[in-house]
Structures are given as structure tokens and as C-alpha cells.
Amino acid sequence: MDNLILRAKELLENKTVQVVIGYEAGPTGVVRPAFISDPANADSLIYDERCVQNLAVYLTKPEVKHLGRIAIVSSLPVMRSIMMLISEQQISYDEIVVLGISADGVLLDIADLSVMQGYIDKSDLSNPVKYKELLAELKKLTPAEKFEYWQKELSKCIKCYACRQACPMCYCTRCTVEVNQPQWISVQSNAHGNMEWHILRAMHLAGRCISCGECGRACPVGIPCHLLTMHLTDQVYNYFKVYAGTSEKMNSVMSTYEPNDKESFIV
Amino acid sequence: MAENIYKPYLMKIGSIVEETPDVRTFRLIFKNPEDAEKFSFKAGQFGEYSVFGEGESTFCIASSPTRKEYIECTFRKAGRVTNALANLEVGDTVGFRGPYGNTFPIEQWEGKNLLYIAGGIALPPMRCVIWNTIDLRHKYKDITIVYGARTVGDLVYKQELKEWSERPDIKMITTVDPGGQTPDWKGETGFVPMVLEKAAPSSENCIAILCGPPVMIKFTMPVLKKLGFQDKDIYTTLENRMKCGFGKCGRCNVGKVFVCKDGPVFSYEQILSLPEEY
């Protein structure tokens, strides 16, 4: 990862950016995000298969934006998140420098948005393989089994909203669960309130989820809530033949339409 | 069974005064006479008012503790609970928990001049202590009230402002921000700090009680200092979001100080020692 470190140092030294967001290994060996503003500290940057967190979540945070121009270590999901955030006008490409990393861990030269576009275009955008299998298995269940499965999983939910906070697309300053006029979702964590929350979250990410799986990874009690959004990602492709985060100009699937959309819901 | 500290008293709305288009004053009467008997409070304390089904909201008791039959509260329609409160009518039930918090040290102020300075919706938390000291008028020397609001329409307690200004033993200065006056407005026109500076009350043997929006406080403090007030002779109230009212829910603390237990009344001297978390 010498290339990454060199590039980060260079960007910081010539003041192209004020901070580099990447990964470092904490003292317990756990990989975590690192915010590097001093070029001397760039040596702690790492990149390997443990670096899975979607760093794009920080791009919309006011305290991070406040630091100045950002260089961000970006695997494919991060790049797609950036694309999505640009298309939803949350960030502008000028505010950031993308330190792209290929699937096999090589530093890419992402000179501008069109290069990133090109990289995304030639990548496999469907759900990651390990989740595809899980999704396929779940789909095989009968409705009653599915209901039981999800009730059991969702009963663990404590409403800590780690799934929401970890998601780069959940950048609203006031989430629907925090709206109290009217109170859309019960504040308490119980079977019914938990289910409503996860339906709401999945629906609000339909056509926007870029399948990074962060929500499921962040969940402290291990609810596979990423499967809900990934299932919808599958379905969005199935019906509308698009993947989220593939173009800076794309309209969100749910805020656009085609007159001949299938009326699958009318039986 | 021991007391459920979260259980409110049931109160009946005795009367409603529409102070401004979005500010109302409720007079609340205990439904259970025994509760009324037990209940007592002191100037400066607050309570949790609830509409069952909407939740609780925190504001000061605006009536004087010397008037025992009822309590009054004044609130602006702002959020879920206050909007629900505003939709209630005379005779409806609300919940009330309290009193919570500390009090204005009015005993310590005896024999001194009092200068009350309030802006906008911040008069209600001060009204309690104003009436309290007026009701014990003989214990205090000069009482001066400076009250300002954005416009004439935003002045609350219009009836009482009139009553106070007519009393010979109170010096009452009312002001509205420039542009907020009506053709027949007889009070001052100008921001509270400027009006205060012009009136230049003496700081000699005087306590200043200051409540208002942060911007008013910010510009009034230098004026008070210029007039010679010491930090320990200036009092104000803090407000922070709170749920429980007794130092458990973890919301209202400013550093290690609980606004709900150690406040809401603070001297400016205390405020200066607090971290900026309010």
C-alpha cells in the first residue's frame, strides 16, 4: 500500500486536500477509519480485505466537511456512494479527491469524475456474491417461514439506529423516525415498532442502496438488515434495469417513472 | 405504594388568555383538592405539563407562589406538545408534574433594589418572581421592569404591563424593536440593551434579573457591566431540553450541572463557571 501512502502524503503536502479519510489498524488490531491531516501520519494508512467500512458516510457530516477538502480512500461501494451523493446533490465532486482502490487492492488513478464513471461502468454492480446466496435461500422460504424468520431477527433490534448512521445514503438531518408531528413510528423498541422501522428504512433506500452491506455490519445485535435493502436493489434492477450510484446524473428510481412500469402489485 | 414520580397531577384549565397569536396563558386548577393542599412552590421553579397522548413539555410556573389557588403557565406554540396544549379549551384536562428546580433567592434580595429585564417570551419565567416580590412589596426598595418584544403584538401579559406601569411603586419601561411599533404605541422604541442604557438604572444596592433570547443577553450583559453590576448580582435562567425533571434522563446537564436540579436559576457568576453547553 505504499502507493496509497505516497499519494496521500503528496496530496496533504501540496495542500490539495486538508484531510485524507482512509483506514488504519487500531491498537487492538481492529481496522477502523482514519482521518489524516498531517502528512507525517499518512504512514498509518492501510488497505486490505479487512477495510470494509463504507467511508462515504463521512462526506455529508458537517464536522468532517468543516475540515476542508477531503481525499477519500474508495473501493467500489464508496465510489458508488459518492456517485449517488453527487446525483442527490449532497456533495460536489470538487470537494473531494477520490483515492480509488480496485477490487484486488491496487490504487487507481481517478483523475476526474469521468474516470470514476468509467471504472464503475465496467464493474459488477449486482449484490456481493456472499449475500446473493443468502438472499436466494431466503426467497425459497414460504411466506409464513419468511415472516417467522424476520420476526425473530427483528425482535433483537434495540433501535440504536446504527444501521441508519452507518449508511452513506441516510444523511437526512431529521429522519422520519424522529418526526413526531405526526409520530410515524413508535419510539419504543418492540416487535411492531421494530418491524415498522426496518420497513421504513428499506423503502427509503429502495433504488438508492448501493449494496455495501454497512447497515448489517454495523448492527451490534447482528440483524441482517442489509438483506432487506439488497433484496430491493435486486428488484429495482429486475423491474427498472438500473443500479444505484452509477451516474452523477441519474434520477432516483423512486422519484421517476416509466409509463409502462409493470403493475406487479395488482393481482 | 411509594409515589410514582412520573405521575402528573390532573389539572383543569380554568381560563385561557390569548397573549399573542401564538402565545397562551393557562390558569390551571388542581382537580383533586388534596393535591392543591399539598402543593407548594417557589418563584423560579418549573414543571412538566402534559397532554395525554402527545407528551410532556417543560416550562416555568408563571404565577406567583403567593397565590395559592391555581398555577399559571405561558407557552408559545412551537412543538408537538405546545401545539396540542394550544388546541385545548377551558375545562379540559392537562397533566402537571412539579415543581422542579431551584428558586430565585428572593430572601437574599430583601432591602435591595430590583431590576427586571426581559425580552419576548422570557417574561413568563420572570413573571412569577415579579409578582412574588410585588406581593411582598414592603420588603424591597425600588422595582424597575424593562420589558421588550419584537412588536407590540408580541408583548405578553398586556393587562399586567398596564397594571404595573400604573403603579406608583414600580418603574415600568416597555419597548418594542424598531419597526415593531404601532401608531398609538406609547412606550419606547428600541432594543432592550439600548433602552436599558438610556434608562441607566443605578447598580447601587441593586439586583438585576435578566431573561431573554441569547442575542438579547449577549448585548445586555455589557450594558449591565457598564452600569456597574457585579456578576454575582445578576441572575438569569437557563433552559435545556429535558424529559424527567429530576436529574435522571441525562439531557439537560451543562457540564456536571443539571439545569433541572441546580437550575434553572443561575447567577451570572455561576454561568461564567459553566462550560458552554446551553
Add this chain to the structure above:
Amino acid sequence: MSDFEPKIVAFVCNWCTYAGADLTGTSRIKYASNVKIIRFPCTGRIDFMLLLKAFSNGADGIIVSGCHPNDCHYTSGNFHAKRRWIMFKELMDFMGIDMSRITFSWVSAAEGARWAEVVNTTVTRIRELGPYVSYKELVNKSVEEEVKNG
């Protein structure tokens, strides 16, 4: 089970289905009285959370209806609604929540008879399905769980 009267909530748009339901009445067409109609400006305004709210407040079935595609008063509201319901159905199916309790249809202002038919078939179907026990259990379970505080 024979005396079970389903509670049906209908979310309809102001311009087509609501007017259609009016026509049903003025045409003296009789239809099941189990339905409570809630009028919206447009199907595009009908949030999926409203359907969940209806179920959690005891509805056994739901009807969602508005203008036929291309007839929307606001040009495209019902097209947006279509996409929403496509995704909603997929999510509900994935979570094992019974979508046969929700009837989606398009009923225009001229289709008084069709409205009666939509309501009647829905009521018949929900009557066969019986009360929405599993959802009610879910809502009540919350209460029970709290009591138990397990």
C-alpha cells in the same frame, strides 16, 4: 367466524376514485359497508407508512385506488405511486407479510359500478381470510412483551 365483519380502509385519490365512489352512491348501487374511505389529493401522496398504520390500528384489509395511468390529475402522481407499490409489494413479500390483504386498483370517476365491485370482491376475500390475526398479534405482542419485560 361467520359474524366476522372485516374492517377495510380505502385510500383513494380525490379526482378519480373518490368521485367514482360518489357515482356509485348516486347511481344507487349497493356495496359492502365495511369500507372506510380516506380521501387523498393523489395516489402519489399515499405513503406506505399509512398502510402500515391502518393495519396497526386494526384494519383487516386495505384498498388503494386512484386514477388510471395516464389520467392522473397531476399528470404523473399515479406513475410514481406505481413504482412505490412495486417496491412495497416486493419488500412485503420478502418479509412474509400478507399482501393479499391489500387491493390495488384504478377506478375512474366514471366507474361507479367498478368501485362497488372492487369493494365487494375485497370484502369477500378478506371475509374468507378472516381477521388479520398475525398483524394484530404483532401489535399486541408489543404490549405483552412490555408487561413481561423479558
Add this chain to the structure above:
Amino acid sequence: METIRKLIRKQSLEKLYNNLAANRKVYAPVIAADKKAEYKYNPGFADVTFDHIRSTLSVKNIVFPKVENLFFYENSKTESTITDIDLDKIPEVVLWGAHPCDNAAFDTLRSIFCWDTKDEFFSRRLEKLTVIGLGCHSSDEYCFCTSVGLSPSSSRGSDILLTKLQTGDYQAEILTAKGNEIVSSFPDLFEPLTDEKVDITEVKQKFSHKQVTEKLAGAFEHEFWIANSLRCIGCGACAYVCPTCACFDIQDETKGKNGKRYRSWDSCGFGLFTLHTSGHNPRHVQSQRWRQRIMHKFSYMPDRNESLGCVGCGRCSSGCPVDMNIAEQLEALQNI
């Protein structure tokens, strides 16, 4: 009461457990499908684990449930009536096999819920709780009980503390009258203690909490907070898994005429936790919220509640999606 030490054999433990579980609620740890430990009510003894390091969630829900009803109300057009919760219905619970950190946390919670005004909901639940603790014979890198004045064999909060002996049997320290009551109900299961070689893990001390508290007194404005909280994403995971976090929200929920007021867990890490209706937020960025979390536990609580707000269980750190490691940060704070 004076502590009494006895021996309980492995097979007697099963008898004790089954006897207890036969007529009361026993909350015991089991290994869940995801290989993590979780507490369940009355699991079969075969499923109960004695080897877990930490469960994902703490056991504070016994005394501070994630949702606690405060009262019920009924509204008519102008009237409202209130019905109290019958606190006598709170069941007796035996907490089985919880580690010293979790058990010490009950004391900490008491210092929050019962300072100044006494919270009846909490204290009644605590009264009905009997704790049969289990000293730790294993630990991991997240454990730091020794840094906050506890240890893998601390008996604080336990009524009976079991400790594995090297023979595989268990030592039972009977610490309170509640504990004694259980022991005297099953006298045959307890034997005199002969061998005292216990199997206790070692947890390295990472910092001195006294020094941290001292440092924090003057650290409110320190740049540490911003530098070390940038990666915090502002979820409530740390607070919800924490055995001593007690911040709560109060809400109403109505169906038709009837409703209830309840309190539910809340977290100081949430952006809207302190938001005023006016839009002003005293803690408007994450660094201020992170500071509040640490300050509350290590500075405000020692000052106001005479207890430390942390028992060193390490859940917040192991459960954090972005490795906000509290022990690491406290270690650093000690030296600023």
C-alpha cells in the same frame, strides 16, 4: 453480612439451577445461533454457558427495561384519568452466571436512579432481583474492569458469587441475606470449602480511573474530543449495550382513547438528543456528544453520584461499528 465461602459441585449447580428455575424467572446466558452469548429467561441448564466472556447486550434490562410503562391513561373529550402500574406484579428474578462487571453495574444504576429522588420502577425491580454472579475465568482484549476499580472476581452487586475452582467445581461466596436465603433453601447442595485454588483470569490494568477523572476536570475544551470523535457515526450502539448507561426518553402512545406513557432507552450520542424546539442544539456536533459520554461517566458521575459510570465490560468498544475504543481513549486522556 459476613461473607461465607462454600463449595458447590458441578452436578449440584444443575440441581440448584433447576430448582430455582422451577418456580421463578432465571435469567441466564446461552450461546445463540451467531455464536455470541445472550441472556434468556429459564433456558435449559444444558444450554446455559459458563464460559462466555461477554453477552452482546448487558443485563441492565432486568432493572431498566428498554421500554418501561410509567402509567396508563384514558382520555375522553375533556377528562383524562390515570391508572397506575401495579409494581407488585414485578416478578422475582434470579440473574444467573453474570460476570462481576455486569453485577457491579446495578450499583451504578442505583446511583443514577436513586440519587435525590428515588425511582420506584427501578428500585422495585432491583429489590426483586437476586444475583448469582460468576467470576471470570476468561477475558479478552476489550476487558478493562481492573482499570475502573473492579476485577474478574469482584463481588460487588452479587448476592452469591460463583468462582470456578481448578478442580472444575465451584466456590460459592455468599455475600448477602438474599444469597443466604437461597443457600439455606438448598443446604444439601453446598459443602464446606476445602480447596481454594480458583480459576480466575487476569485483566491487565490499562489506566487509572482516578487519574482520568482528575484530567477530565480541566479537559472540557481540549482538542482531544474533536480529533478522537471524527470517526464516530453517532449511533446509539454503545449506550444501548452499556450496562450503566441510563439516559431515557419519555413518550406517550395512544390507541383510540387509551394510551400509556413509557420511558425507553435513549442515547446521548444521537444528534437530536438535546435539540431544543427552537432549533438550537447545545451539543450540535458529534465531538460534543462523545465528550458528554466520557465526561458523564468519568467526571460528572464521580462528582455528583459518587460512583464511576463505567464497569469496564468493554461492550461499547466491541460493539462499535467504527472501533471507538473507550479504554484506548481513556488511556490517552490520562496522559493529555
